[in-house]
Amino acid sequence: MPPAAHPGRATGDRGSFTAELAAGLPALVLLLFAGLTAVDAVGTKAGCLHAAREAALAASRGGAGTDAGTRAAPDGAVVTVEVRGDQVTATVRAPVRALTTRLPRITVSASAVAALEPGGPEPPP
DSSP: OOOOOOOOOSSSTTHHHHHHHHHHHHHHHHHHHHHHHHHHHHHHHHHHHHHHHHHHHHHHHHHHHHHHHHSSOOTTTTEEEEETTTTTEEEEEEEESSTTSSSSOOOEEEEEEEEOTSSSOOOOO
């Protein structure tokens, strides 16, 4: 019996690592993009929550809540402030940019509620 050229190595699996890598690499890249987009969405959500709190507090004290929220909001965010009864509700919506331009944008939003403070804006009738 002649000795094997490479003892302990199977002869039928040559190139299998390359084939497995070629099949698995696109899935790995897709998971990486999804993970980075999720991290960006969480950061944008936190920014929206901060801006909503700022807007609600400013509006409850009689200030310009929309302006305060816009200053603190992420880029491209829309800030709305609404007074109902003795409460102020601020909502901030912002788009999350996916890492590729072909995917649809995700929109995250956050709301905050504050009570009208004495001397603040009068509640609507």
